[in-house]
Amino acid sequence: MASLGEIIRNSQIWKSVFRHPAPLDRRNRVVVMLTNFFLHLHPVSVKKQGIALSYTWCMGGVTFFLFLVETITGVLLMFYYRPTLEWAYHDILDLRDVTSLGILREIHRWGAHAMVITVWLHMYRVFLTGSYKPPREFNWVVGVILLLLTLLLSFTGYLLPWDQLAIWAITVGSNMARATPILGNEGPGQQLLSIGSIDMITNASDARFALLGARFVGEETLNRFYILHCIAIPLVVAFLLAIHFWRVRKDGGISGPL
Amino acid sequence: MHGFDPSFEARSAEFLGFFYLALALMNATASLYLWQAGKDKIKVWFNLGGVAFTNVLGWLSLSMLCVILAAAAMGGIPPKLPGWFIRNANAALTGNPGAIVYTLATTALLIIAYYWRRFFVKPVVAWTLFNASLLLMGLAMTNRPFWEIVAKPDNVPIVALVFLLGFFTWLATYKSVTNDDRAVEGLPPLEKDDDEKVLVWPDLVYTELICMIAITALLLIWAILLKAPLEEPASAVKTPNPSKAPWYFLGLQEMLVYYDPWMAGVVLPSLVIVGLMAIPYLDFNKKGNGYYTISQRRFAYIIFQVGFLELWVTLIVLGTFLRGPNWNFFGPFEEWDAHKVLVLNNIDLSQILWNDIFGTSVPTVTSDMGTFDSLLVVLKREWLGLLSVALYFIVLPPLLATTVFRKFFIKMGFVRYMTMVTLLLFMASLPIKMALRWAFNLKYIVAIPEFFFNI
Numbered sequence: 001m002a003s004l005g006e007i008i009r010n011s012q013i014w015k016s017v018f019r020h021p022a023p024l025d026r027r028n029r030v031v032v033m034l035t036n037f038f039l040h041l042h043p044v045s046v047k048k049q050g051i052a053l054s055y056t057w058c059m060g061g062v063t064f065f066l067f068l069v070e071t072i073t074g075v076l077l078m079f080y081y082r083p084t085l086e087w088a089y090h091d092i093l094d095l096r097d098v099t100s101l102g103i104l105r106e107i108h109r110w111g112a113h114a115m116v117i118t119v120w121l122h123m124y125r126v127f128l129t130g131s132y133k134p135p136r137e138f139n140w141v142v143g144v145i146l147l148l149l150t151l152l153l154s155f156t157g158y159l160l161p162w163d164q165l166a167i168w169a170i171t172v173g174s175n176m177a178r179a180t181p182i183l184g185n186e187g188p189g190q191q192l193l194s195i196g197s198i199d200m201i202t203n204a205s206d207a208r209f210a211l212l213g214a215r216f217v218g219e220e221t222l223n224r225f226y227i228l229h230c231i232a233i234p235l236v237v238a239f240l241l242a243i244h245f246w247r248v249r250k251d252g253g254i255s256g257p258l
Numbered sequence: 259m260h261g262f263d264p265s266f267e268a269r270s271a272e273f274l275g276f277f278y279l280a281l282a283l284m285n286a287t288a289s290l291y292l293w294q295a296g297k298d299k300i301k302v303w304f305n306l307g308g309v310a311f312t313n314v315l316g317w318l319s320l321s322m323l324c325v326i327l328a329a330a331a332m333g334g335i336p337p338k339l340p341g342w343f344i345r346n347a348n349a350a351l352t353g354n355p356g357a358i359v360y361t362l363a364t365t366a367l368l369i370i371a372y373y374w375r376r377f378f379v380k381p382v383v384a385w386t387l388f389n390a391s392l393l394l395m396g397l398a399m400t401n402r403p404f405w406e407i408v409a410k411p412d413n414v415p416i417v418a419l420v421f422l423l424g425f426f427t428w429l430a431t432y433k434s435v436t437n438d439d440r441a442v443e444g445l446p447p448l449e450k451d452d453d454e455k456v457l458v459w460p461d462l463v464y465t466e467l468i469c470m471i472a473i474t475a476l477l478l479i480w481a482i483l484l485k486a487p488l489e490e491p492a493s494a495v496k497t498p499n500p501s502k503a504p505w506y507f508l509g510l511q512e513m514l515v516y517y518d519p520w521m522a523g524v525v526l527p528s529l530v531i532v533g534l535m536a537i538p539y540l541d542f543n544k545k546g547n548g549y550y551t552i553s554q555r556r557f558a559y560i561i562f563q564v565g566f567l568e569l570w571v572t573l574i575v576l577g578t579f580l581r582g583p584n585w586n587f588f589g590p591f592e593e594w595d596a597h598k599v600l601v602l603n604n605i606d607l608s609q610i611l612w613n614d615i616f617g618t619s620v621p622t623v624t625s626d627m628g629t630f631d632s633l634l635v636v637l638k639r640e641w642l643g644l645l646s647v648a649l650y651f652i653v654l655p656p657l658l659a660t661t662v663f664r665k666f667f668i669k670m671g672f673v674r675y676m677t678m679v680t681l682l683l684f685m686a687s688l689p690i691k692m693a694l695r696w697a698f699n700l701k702y703i704v705a706i707p708e709f710f711f712n713i
Contacts, residue, residue: 029459042462048454051462054433055449057426058469065470069477089491096488106481113415114477116506120419121426127537127562128430130546130555137538144534151506158504165412167492172511173503176523179710187520188711191629216494255548257450 041245043253050254055129059122063150064241066115070153073108074230076101081160083226085219088162112154119150131255139247142240149237156229159222167217170225174217177208184208268334270405275332277396281389282324288385289317313382320389327396338400344591351580351589354600357515358696360580360587364572368563375552379432388424401591407579411487416505416578423571433550447549499583499596508577509570515585516691518702518712526684530565533681537562540678542669565685604701607643623708636706643704647713650687655679 008014009022023032033044049055080099081091095102123143126132132140159170182189185206193200203215213220248254292298298314330336351359371378378384398404408417437447445451456462490496503511513522537558546555580587582594612620621639623632637644655676659667667675694700704713 023459026457029457032459033457039459039463042458045455045457046462047452048456048461049449049452051456051465053465054429057429058465061466062469062473065473069474092488096485103481106484106486107477109486110415110480110484111477113412114473117415117419117422121422123534124423124426124566125430128434128559129548129550131548132538133541133544133547134538140538141535144531147534148531154506155504161488162492164489164492164496164498165487167494168498168501169504172501173507176510176519179519180524181520184520184524186710187524188706188709190710218494257447257548 041249043249046254047256050256056254057121057125059118059125063115063118063122066111066118067237067241069111070108070115071234073104073111074234076104077108078230083160083222085162085222088160088222092161092163112157115150116154119147123147126255129255136247136251136255139244139251142244142247146237146240146244149233149240153229153233153237156225156233159217159225160229162222170221171217174208174211177211178203178206180207266402266405267400270399270409271331271334271336273409274336274396274399275328277399278324278328278331281392281396282321282328285317285321285324285389289314289321292317317385336400337397339397339591344401348589348591351587352592354587354602355696356580356587356589357576360576361572361692365568368568372560372563375431376435379428379435384428384432391421391424398590403588403593404590407590411484412505413578414484416575419571420575423567427567430550431552434552437549437551438553441551441554447551449549500581500585502577502581505574505578508581509573512573512577512581513688516688516695518710520710521713526688529681529684530570533565533685536677536681540670540674540681542674561682561685569685569688602699604695604699606702606705607646607700608639608705610698610700611642612639632708636708640704640706643702643713647704651680651683654683 002010019035020031021028023029030044033039033042077095080095082088092105095105126140126143155170155173159166178184178186180187182192183201183206184190185201185203185208187201187206190201190206191199203209209215211221211224212218213224293314298312327337350356378387395408399408407413433448437449440447502508510522510527513526516522517526541555541558543555543558545551546558552559579590582588582592583596583598586598586600588594608620612618621635623635627635658679659675663675663679666678670678691700691703694703702712704711706712
């Protein structure tokens, strides 16, 4: 008499979805890693000390998981939130006070803060174990770019609630761009780019203007940051994550003493 | 003392009740672990009428003390910091000189922690310090200014960051010290001792699953307990004081005290990113690849810790918790008074040179001068500053290459050596400018506002 579990696992439907028997013996525990799309990121076997929590701190994995949490909660929030001066603040207010599952915004915001922290801790661990040393130099570079993009993701998202906290934080942050050398309206070398007496770099054509889409944080900025936050930066991050993970495998897996 | 916020005391007492309960649970777990693991007999502190008062009983009594504290907090009378402590802390840290005290104190703490790391990695020392800092924080939470800044929803992550960094730095140092001791005995690092391989299913995928569940639970609890901040609707005419960037950029905003935006906001952050990326190509030390160690890569370790813990994290903590209205420095127990006026008479190097040394007025650019003429005036006015900066970046590298960095220069070659030294000089320029500001009220070494070029 076969158990219900066995009947399910032997059915044609189950077998068509999972291309391997249940990972209960050594052979199938190897096979599952090779035939499952989600698991094939991993090798089949690893050094025991390489996956010790006290060694890896699991911070890279946690950062990736938080990225997934941010993506899922972010997509759900996009169904509700409208990035316009008229509605942005009201939609966030509704998410706080009346909308079912408005807690998604809390998860999204705290997840973002947590992601900034875990990505720093991941960098910290990789540095302290010297894991950027050959052959992993380039993957460290990719990691630094991902760290920068994490900060930019958080920074662009900071504006979206469109409250006092949001626009003044972005104003303070983006004021720096005004002082970009040569390309900023108040940056050194700003006079270099001019035709005759016509200044090419003004407050309506400098680096800050490119960032904000206007001379101050306004409707154009909200639109620009919304697209950067929801589409442009996540796409680049997803692309670089794929490279980052692939290189972890190709450069010899989780680091350990040579 | 400050009776106009009736909800503060109730909210802080409620929080502290759970806070002390968590502390009690933590210490009870610790003593249970020590007892179960048979580690209670290692050190008998003293005998109490025939009953050995071991470390297990010690942590258990701390746990019971925390239960009493929790009961007091829940009853609305949480124990407070003594008045003399608050007065002295405020006196030591009030006003803009407070940034000097804060910076020197954190630097000293980091140096002590590094130099005596063998003492601090002992679990019992670390656990004692951890408990002490949590208890101090609990006591401080009854102080309204402290509570308001620490319990601000967006600041909670920074409190978490400080404790997490403390824990992970301890863990890494603990492992490094173990490995360094083994190296002295000629043994390989602990990470190498165990070459056993395991299957990813189940050993790794289960760990990942548990991590995912734990993080999900943590996020859910955090989201339920703490509302995301939402202030008044955006208004372009009502500027909040202080206006702060998001917390992870507050180290950069703090640099604005010492540098103009083009340096603090553009050049230095870009160099941080470039410098981080350059690390693997500059660090030629083959040791310490894939295991924790300090003594085998001391130089890289110290430079990174100075950059990360001292110049990045402590500046963020300073910018978040201790900078109030007008970016003035406020002690942790000090009210944020927007009308507090601090007189700052910062002067440029050219002013010192022309006014104080030459005894004449500083040459000025007038509006009828052409670009060339004004450049000449600027050069005449700023020659000392420009010369110092040039000496710093051009003369120091070869000087260092023939002295302290001799071995580096020989091993690295010209290009890699120059890259490293230039990055290090930029990094060192921040503490140098801080020291010059504190010692001489120096604002700019080179002040050319005509071309937005101030250093």
